Amino acid sequence: MARQVSLATQLAQSPSAWNGHIAPLILRAMTDVYITLAWIFQDREKRTDEYVKYGLGQRKLWLEHFKRSLVERGEKEPEKNLFVKALTRQLNAERFEHITEVNVGAWSERSTRKMAEEAGCLDLYRLAYTPFSTAVHSMWTHIAGYNLRRCRNPLHQFHRVPEDSDLEPDIDYVYRAAKYVAKTFALFDRETGVSVETPSSLDQFVESLAHPTGEAQTDSPDPLDDL
Ligand SMILES: [Zn+2]
Structure with missing residues (x-):
């Protein structure tokens, strides 16, 4: 809201x-x-949880892509990159860094049209x-x-x-x-x-x-x- x-x-x-x-x-x-x-x-607890986890999963996925691109550009220790450190800290603060599942589909596993219908x-x-x-x-x-x-x-x-x-x-x-x-x-x-x-x-x-x-x-x- x-x-x-x-x-x-x-x-x-x-x-x-x-x-x-x-x-x-x-x-x-x-x-x-x-x-x-x-x-x-329509299903508050379950869907709120899915919503949060999907967002964190996407951020984690992006962070992995970013680290790989740093390695490809010759950076030997991407974990020491200041930006990577800051984002990792942010994810850790949500305590999901190591348990966050990366979901690459739509977070609701439904199209927006289906969500609207439901x-x-x-x-x-x-x-x-x-x-x-x-x-x-x-x-x-x-x-x-x-x-x-x-x-x-x-x-x-x-x-x-x-x-x-x-x-x-x-x-x-x-x-x-x-x-x-x-x-x-x-x-x-x-x-x-x-x-x-x-x-x-x-x-x-x-x-x-x-x-x-x-x-x-x-x-x-x-x-x-x-x-
Ligand atoms: Zn013309």
């Missing part, structure tokens, strides 16, 4: 990223967070995760839409030419990020029975869009007006 808030906050603070080049990268990560959390909630959020997968993934994986539809334009020379048979287009910021991307935060908090409340009276950040965001800064609000006069 903290990760979700970080992603939304960073996006909100970066108007230059409110476009189809960058925002989908962040929004896709946010749909991933939601699906993962929803799926963990966690009852297949719509989010189909309608948000999938289209945002076209930007993450730089697929044809994304490239054709954002990084190619038609050449206007009719003698060239209207081939496409690469372009790094400047896009106007679109606050709808921030709205979607706020929506995913609210959705994640609602999931948490539902699964844990927590009930909170505080208005959600999504409600506050929508309210602030309806009453932008500087617009007079008749029902709540500014107390500083009298000073």
